[in-house]
Amino acid sequence: MSASPPLKKRSEPRQGRSEKTYDLILATAAELLEEVGFERLSTNMICKRAGLTPPALYRYFPNKYAVLKELGEQLMRTQNELFEGMEPRSFSKDDIEHTILDVLVATVAVTRAQTAGAWIMRSLHASPVLAEVRINSHRQAAQFLTSLIRARNETLDQDQVYAKSRLGVELGYAAIEMVFDETELDEAELLAEAANMLARTVVRILQEA
Amino acid sequence: MSASPPLKKRSEPRQGRSEKTYDLILATAAELLEEVGFERLSTNMICKRAGLTPPALYRYFPNKYAVLKELGEQLMRTQNELFEGMEPRSFSKDDIEHTILDVLVATVAVTRAQTAGAWIMRSLHASPVLAEVRINSHRQAAQFLTSLIRARNETLDQDQVYAKSRLGVELGYAAIEMVFDETELDEAELLAEAANMLARTVVRILQEA
DNA sequence: GTGAAATGATAGTCAAGACTATTGTTTTGG
DNA sequence: CCAAAACAATAGTCTTGACTATCATTTCAC
Numbered sequence: 386m387s388a389s390p391p392l393k394k395r396s397e398p399r400q401g402r403s404e405k406t407y408d409l410i411l412a413t414a415a416e417l418l419e420e421v422g423f424e425r426l427s428t429n430m431i432c433k434r435a436g437l438t439p440p441a442l443y444r445y446f447p448n449k450y451a452v453l454k455e456l457g458e459q460l461m462r463t464q465n466e467l468f469e470g471m472e473p474r475s476f477s478k479d480d481i482e483h484t485i486l487d488v489l490v491a492t493v494a495v496t497r498a499q500t501a502g503a504w505i506m507r508s509l510h511a512s513p514v515l516a517e518v519r520i521n522s523h524r525q526a527a528q529f530l531t532s533l534i535r536a537r538n539e540t541l542d543q544d545q546v547y548a549k550s551r552l553g554v555e556l557g558y559a560a561i562e563m564v565f566d567e568t569e570l571d572e573a574e575l576l577a578e579a580a581n582m583l584a585r586t587v588v589r590i591l592q593e594a
Numbered sequence: 595m596s597a598s599p600p601l602k603k604r605s606e607p608r609q610g611r612s613e614k615t616y617d618l619i620l621a622t623a624a625e626l627l628e629e630v631g632f633e634r635l636s637t638n639m640i641c642k643r644a645g646l647t648p649p650a651l652y653r654y655f656p657n658k659y660a661v662l663k664e665l666g667e668q669l670m671r672t673q674n675e676l677f678e679g680m681e682p683r684s685f686s687k688d689d690i691e692h693t694i695l696d697v698l699v700a701t702v703a704v705t706r707a708q709t710a711g712a713w714i715m716r717s718l719h720a721s722p723v724l725a726e727v728r729i730n731s732h733r734q735a736a737q738f739l740t741s742l743i744r745a746r747n748e749t750l751d752q753d754q755v756y757a758k759s760r761l762g763v764e765l766g767y768a769a770i771e772m773v774f775d776e777t778e779l780d781e782a783e784l785l786a787e788a789a790n791m792l793a794r795t796v797v798r799i800l801q802e803a
Numbered sequence: 804g805t806g807a808a809a810t811g812a813t814a815g816t817c818a819a820g821a822c823t824a825t826t827g828t829t830t831t832g833g
Numbered sequence: 834c835c836a837a838a839a840c841a842a843t844a845g846t847c848t849t850g851a852c853t854a855t856c857a858t859t860t861c862a863c
Contacts (some may be wrong), residue, residue, distance in 0.1 A: 402859085403810065427850055437810050443852065510719030512633060512707060519759055520775060548779050550767060552787055559768035561759060567728060570757050582795055586787075612831085612840065636820055647842050652822065 405556045407445050411459070414452050415501035423508045426453070450514045460505050461522035463495050469479040469529050476537055476591060482584035489557060489576045493564055515519050523558065527551040538591055549590055553583050616654050618644050619622035620668070625662050631715045637661075659723045662704050666724045669714050670731035672704050676761040685746055685800060691793035698766060698785045702773055732767065736760040747800055758799055762792050 413435040417426055428449045432439050446452050471491075473484040496502035505568055509519040530550040560579035564572050622644040626635055637658045641648050655661045680700075682693040705711035718728040739759040744750055769788035773781050 406810080408710075422722060428852080430848055438814095439852065440813095440854095442685065460746055507725070509718065512720070513631060516716070520845070530753075535700060545783070547676050548783055548828055549787055550777065552772065552784060555772055556765045556788075556791075559764050563761065566725075567760065569807075570760060574754070574757055574763060578758055578795075582765075582791055585794060586791055591709075595824080615841080638820060648822065649824095649837095649843095650841050653840075658821070 418504045419501040457518040486580035628710040666727040695789035
């Protein structure tokens with residue numbers, strides 16, 4: 386098992402200009418992630434591109450993993466807010482399916498909108514730091530889904546529903562990642578099919594009284 | 595976009611001892627992958643642990659990515675052979691589900707049996723080289739699944755079936771990866787649930803005449 | 804306005820890691 | 834058994850990249 390090197394921020398921005406520097410570092414890192422990929426990304430590279438110097442970066446981030454972690458968390462936060470903001474009109478299979486499809490499509494959209502969103506999605510598997518960010522986010526999403534389902538049917542076993550929700554979340558994300566990986570496939574069709582599968586699962590869970 | 599650095603082997607083993615060296619390099623790389631993770635793995639480290647020297651490694655591999663690629667391909671090959679060896683007794687929903695479950699369970703088993711199998715699975719997302727290996731393997735699996743389905747019902751549209759198969763394969767692998775990522779969840783339950791979802795999908799595809 | 808805190812730049816250090824020119828040693832075909 | 838090929842080691846080179854000690858400048862509190 387690999388050690389976990391990362392920490393939190395080093396210094397909190399207090400003046401306007403540092404706020405800018407902080408954001409610039411993140412934006413530049415995202416840009417570079419898109420251009421050169423995860424493996425070639427380095428702090429020196431980020432600094433050079435941003436017109437900054439290493440100490441400026443290291444004032445705000447204890448090490449390079451912290452930069453990546455923050456980037457990942459930004460995206461995960463955006464995606465989860467989206468997910469948790471949506472509720473099905475009813476619990477009919479069709480409404481559930483529509484809602485899920487909406488979430489999937491919207492998630493793809495916000496990911497595209499964010500610089501290097503697609504790359505960040507893929508890099509989430511590329512480092513222990515980011516893997517942790519990803520799994521926490523998915524757990525949170527599964528928790529939310531579990532409570533949604535159990536609000537509808539309280540007799541269901543908490544742990545079992547959670548396990549299935551967790552699987553569902555993972556499969557949803559797998560479909561989303563496919564959109565970014567496999568450009569030959571029809572995006573709308575892919576998401577629709579995934580939404581269909583997931584909706585059926587949710588309905589089935591609800592019925593297992 | 596990142597450049598792709600890797601190439602094929604440099605020298606084919608011709609004597610017994612070189613065969614050993616070759617295998618030793620791969621085995622050591624797998625071991626180290628398990629111990630230190632993907633990011634900290636280096637060629638020098640592999641050599642040291644294997645009791646070899648860098649030139650010995652570079653006789654057989656043009657660069658470090660080639661080592662990883664070979665490791666990934668070994669695992670993918672094993673998994674795909676397994677997958678393509680299985681055929682459902684019948685095309686009833688239950689038989690399909692059983693077959694899928696068998697494949698999932700067996701895949702987890704062979705992955706566990708291989709040194710660093712779990713790590714390799716996760717590292718498949720960690721580098722462009724390995725991402726390519728992974729996607730090729732999944733495409734091949736989806737092709738196989740497509741022909742299996744179309745052998746049963748030739749009226750189905752090839753591309754549509756392929757897209758859905760591809761999604762199915764991805765979801766199956768997502769479930770398998772979860773087994774290695776999320777140890778808190780019940781493995782058998784996870785795989786059973788995934789098999790159920792996938793079987794339903796296959797049945798639905800077959801019925802869309 | 805001025806001193807202190809905050810911010811950033813100069814100019815590096817240092818370690819690690821990918822990869823090799825060369826030389827020695829083992830194996831094998833004849 | 835010997836020459837040539839195959840194999841592996843010696844001993845590096847050279848680049849890159851994470852990270853810092855120190856000094857300069859900007860901003861803010863008062």
